[in-house]
Amino acid sequence: MALNPLSYTEKVVRSFLRYQLTTYPFADERLNEQMRGLLSLDQTRDTPLLKGPYISLSRAFQTGATVESLVSEGVLHEHMRQLIPYPTMYGHQESAIRMVMAGRTTLVSTGTGSGKSECFLYPIISRSLQLRDEGAAPGICAVIVYPMNTLAEDQLGRLRELLAGTGITFGMYVGKTPENEADVTGYRLPPGSSNVDYRAKLAEARAAGEGTSVHPSEEVCSREVMRQQGSQPRILLTNAKQLELLLTRQSDVELFDNARLDFLVFDEAHTFSGATGAEVACLIRRLRSFCGRGADGTVCVATSATIVDPTNPDAARDFASRFFGVERDLIETVGEEYEEEVWADGRAVPAAPADPLDALESARAAVDVDDPGPAVAAVCRKLTGAGIDPDAWEASLHDVLARNELLYQCAELLTVPKSLAELIVEIQEAVGREVSEEELITWLTLGAAARKDSRPLVRPVVHGFLRGVQGAVVTFDSDDHAAVLHLSAEEDEDGDERRLRMPVFTCTTCGQHYYEHSLADLDYLGPAPGGGQAADGRVYWETMDVANGGVRCLFIDRLISSEDDEIDEHHPRLSALHLCLSCGSAHDANVDRCLSCGEQAGMTELQAVQQRQDREGCLSTCVCCRSNGRLLSGRFREPIKPVRAANVKDVHILAQDMIHHAERKRLLIFADNRQDAAFQAGWMRDHARRFGIRLLISKQIAARPISVGDLVHALDRLFDEDDALSSALLPEVWAVAPKEAAGTEHQLERKKLLRILVLRELTIGIKQQIGLEPFGRLKVNYLGLEESAPFIQKWTRALRIPADELVGGVAAMLDQWRRKRLVLDRVHG
Structure with missing residues (x-):
């Protein structure tokens, strides 16, 4: 079944929130429960870590000519019938292919997933097949330039699938292209191998879990072979920087000997703007000049999702004219062409579900099962009263929902992305009744699942902005002084600026929590805190940032390993201090008025953690599990970590979840640099x-x-x-x-x-x-540790305990030693 974007987004967000909860595990149940509530695991759309979701509906592209008709008309080579996997083109693909084959410089501006690559790839392959039939001399026919190697590598995979067994050579020249043929990794198919051979070998490699590449005999894999006379690829994939090197280095210019340069393609052309665009424009002219081609001798194609402005097509032509050096009147622009949406005439607003949340969960569960028909039929009957055929549920559901006025209004309103809150207001005005978020998402979920002729009734596009925990802090309740957790200081909206906020850390081993603070002149290297200022027979330490000379110190309010989480007042590494809830100054005893700021904001008692002489400001050992810090690359790493997300980890988790729930296991991750x-x-x-x-x-x-x-x-x-x-x-x-x-x-x-x-x-x-x-x-089982062993029998009689209990006790003791790494390996000492 096709991916449902609403259900998919919900799964990814929920999994990401679970990761945020488990990656900072609080052993303290009260803090853990607060963390769970703040993350909103039960209502993922309400989590503060998600901005959005923003929803829009994509429209169906207009159907164009069939591949058969394009071949019959002579637009494409007759072998394209076997190479093109789909029988029919989109309308914009047909328009672009006709223009490119007619020799017109073409700008293709359609959305992601609209088949932009086919607009130039099929004409290039068709022309290459024609040259093969004519017995034309070897030489580059097309150069396709990408802004990123990742995009070039993706296209290389497609060319392997299309051109294996055709005799049309192709290759990719980027920084990682091997210099010598001997350095090429992967499996090389022998000359004469067919497309079936390639697919069989590829399937074999994937089934074995191998990450090796399979190279058809048509692929030119090394720079060494590309430079050889007569071995140049017919189709060359590269990037702008490598193309400049090819035209500059004497050892590489042979690659363009006898180059025809019938086609020059720039993918994602909007990236070639400003100074970079000017340099690439000069490069285009150099390349044409080197190959002996004029402005009208090479068909230039640019693709982008944003390069064509529908309100001002001349702006795009002006760009192409400057970029390619072609007269603007000879440039064609191609945009998206849409089918008319089909809705029934007698539409009606459905009754609101009695339990919107239950309806949403039922709809999600129904479309995600292996056999959705019966489950979807039950949901449809419950929500609309109409029955559908479980065996042809997609088409039946399409007919029912085409009469749904609420879903129709969604389609009318979501031509541009809107947040759920914004959409709810507009939908309620349109249908004249209250509509909940859950009900709205239910109809969109079912609408995305409803299909007729493989065409969904609605195509939701979901955009969401996720972030990890930005740095959790605690404040303290003014009444009982209990710790109140916040995912970041910015999210403590109810508190004023003068309020004690302490960043939270957790032990990486046991989950004991710590609160971070910094005080002036604090000396807690001995048995009790020293330093500070004296006043009224008391000692206090003012808050001072570490950057200004303050001493970093850590506090706890509960010790998880102790009974009932109570802290022994005689603990050798802990001393009680009383912190002002306003300014954060610490006192050696509870006072009515803060000795630093003079306010009566209240005091909270926390336990300061003793520091070592050689590790002032650092936690050397966890007070709960006694895990030690360690030196790593010359820096001391504490056994605790802040409750703060790391982007690299969050991206990794999101990528894994997106791949796991996706139908096509392919994902691009973009970074700032x-x-x-x-x-x-x-x-x-x-x-x-x-x-x-x-x-x-x-x-x-x-x-x-x-x-x-x-x-x-x-x-x-x-x-x-x-x-x-x-x-x-x-x-x-x-x-x-x-x-x-x-x-x-x-x-x-x-x-x-x-x-x-x-x-x-x-x-x-x-x-x-x-x-x-x-x-x-x-x-782990221990050899010889069994009830019949002489050792066990001896001590079973001596201690008068069952043999199985003694075996379990000894195994538990050995487990403790083993997991403390008290293990001798006699093989490597």
């Missing part, structure tokens, strides 16, 4: 490796109990048979000892690393939440 993109890619790759190795371990131990040594050997065999998997998950081994046919060092290093990774998985901390053992996927 190359550095951010590189960091995001590296971070995701590293964490994917960890879970990839866990998955392989899980598969090996699922069938039978296995020893550490046998598990390492099984993994080693797996990686030895799959170099692509090995290089992806164990890059350290390949960096230290590349694999050689006659060498053994690579295998030795691989086994050593695998043993380390297995032992690391077996010694995960007791309170760690991520790992096979915390997930319930791994259980």
